[in-house]
Amino acid sequence: MECIKVKDLAYSYDGENYAVKNVSFNIKRGSYTTIIGHNGSGKSTIAKLLIGLLEKNQGSIEIEGLELNMENIYKIRNKVGIVFQNPDNQFIGSTVRDDIAFGLENHCVPQIQMDPIIEEFAKKVNMSEFLDSEPGHLSGGQKQRVAIAGVLAMHPDIIIFDESTSMLDPQGKDEIKRFIYQLHQNKQLTIISITHDIEEVSVSDDVIVMNDGNIIMHGKPEEVLLNDKKLIDIKLDVPFSIKLSLALAKQGIKIEKQLSLEKVVDAICQLDLKK
Amino acid sequence: MPIRFEKVSHVYSDGSPFTYAALKEIDLEIAEGKLTAIIGATGSGKSTLVQHLNALLLPSNGKVEVLDRIISSDEKPTKLKSLRKDVGLVFQFPEYQLFEETILKDVAFGPKNFEFTEEEANAKAKKALAMVNIDPSYYEKSPLDLSGGQKRRVAIAGILAMDPKIIVLDEPTAGLDPQGAKAMMELFKELNTKYGKTIIIVSHDMEHVFNYCDDVVVLEHGSVRCHLSVDQFFKDSKWCEELHIIPPFVIQAKQMLKAKGIEIMADVKTVDDLAYEIAKKVKN
């Protein structure tokens, strides 16, 4: 069931201050997990550790039954794909076609098989029309879609989105978010998304809350987000629906806390209102 | 005195095959002393528009009046330097403009360029750093050692130190976490109310526009689609629908309630205002 097992993981960039401190968690195969926390809370460090871009100081990481170490690192990178934050700095090829091909080349896919694969995955992310476009002529959202195609083309078991929408405009954010949801529904992929978007969190299966290098909560969004006191304590955002319930409580109106605004509105309608 | 755009057009690479009209005969008056948001889809001309305010770009046609100076295509660039002192322009991701060895030196760089003495420049830098809540213990640190949010504050202080009358910011909260973004917006509100600065912000975030700004200018394909007060803009749901904008949550909640027959007439800004208005409707 579990495809990622992390135990007592710790990492320090400078040898003094730990960015990740004794973190343990498991992630279920096929689940969609969001990781939230302030900038500098250790979220991205965990992502880089999971894919072996940083070498852990202590603890263990097991991915699909394989221990992450120098020996297994390439096997693990075959299983885990990552989409980073900056759309420009992860576009390696000179055109969309070449960029999707880059990963295939690294995995020694025979040249004659490449074009059909490239076309298949470009189509999946709705970039078929832009196969020969250069990155300079694409929007941020389009570039991120190409990055996703490049990752999917390697058939990973796990895909990590490291704040992949944070540099995009609202339209681009929306495109990528909808795509992540779709991936979660269609495939057996395990998805980990590092995000600041509290609305995205509320539709995920599990959420990990990080603060100052520690995991302070890990559970279903209903459990975690309804624990508003703890979130507000570390100055994290809570969903608007909860803010509204809390504000109503201050006015003496008790409404059950909900993740969806619609349900809160429905509950308000059930109150004894003046006509 | 307001900022006035009169029939301003801006064409990039005129006469080449790549020619592109980013602004088309813009007529616009931005009020003094207010916090104005400029919104619009990517490519609608927002960045081009704001770069006219301190004459980094000159209009291809028409003229811009800023602080009793006129910017037009035949303006001599030499006269523009003093305008850049009075109109502070903060680019997107301004932390990339930091370069000095110490934070204090970096912030004092702007005033020094505008002929202030070393002492005057340092005094202005210290005042600006205090405005953005950077502690004096940081003065001698390298700006490159700061966290992302702090770097951005220092970069903004670098503009504030020139003591501009108008501050223009291009997506100042991009890439910050929600808490950092909120603190940033509160800073701009304070600069506006406490120090009387005219502030113009290019933004994609409707919560910020709704909660902190007075007026909103919507650009679309290089033209002004509408220019309204923020309250008017969100009151009429037609604007958000037509422009494919997801309204702020308070407005969404108000609209949902209205759809269920509960209409809240008062203008509400915060979730507490909204709860108060709902409570008024509840019997006892």
Next chain:
Amino acid sequence: MGSFTLGKYLPLNSCIHKLDPRAKIIAMLIVLIAIFLPAGWLGYGLIALCVVSLIFLAKLSLKFVLKAMKPMMFMMVFLLVVNIFVIKTGFVIVSLGSFAIYSDAFIQTLYIVVRLVLMIMITTALTATTKPLDLTLGIEDLLKPFARFKVPSHEIAMLISIALRFIPDLIEETQRIMKAQTSRGVDLKEGKLKEKIMAILSLIVPLFVSAFQRAEDLANAMEARGYAPGAARTRYKVLKMERNDYILLAASGALVIALIILSIL
């Protein structure tokens, strides 16, 4: 920038554009050797004929090719001046008191200028008809046999292609930083020397910082997608020699043989 045509790619549709970059690089090298053979004016005439017909086949305008000479103009004039002072053979053309200009000064200069012009023409014919990336691929393939001498042909090619990929981004970044610093009162055109130095520093330092950040991001992205320097990988773009490529090679071979014969005779 606009008038600088040396090394610029022109996206036209010609039979020369479609040739294999390897064939074009080898042909260019052969012609360069031919240019250095002492085959006299007849030889140069022959090379010029070939090069001009190549440029014609590539649909390049002569104006474009001549523009590429511009940066070399100063060098040529300088050469002439030096030769006038140094070379004292041949017959006297002009004499001013004790100073005389000899005919060989002109002939020698002309020799070098003709060679230089031919060299620029042939390299322009290559770079204008071959995409920089294809050129890199060609170089990579041609360097492969040298792998046994530890020439990292693939790494060199990867380095060049990534540099080419990021040049437009870095130009944009430079313009952005320039505008940001201009907004802080930097004047890159005027000011005292000290101010100018500060102005340049205010541009260079941020550019370096952002370039390093980019490099780090890029290295992470490449590694995460399974790139390992030195490891075996396949290649998407495969070069294939066709009939026209062999014709080009044969023609350039014939040219160099003709010139060898001319220089022996």
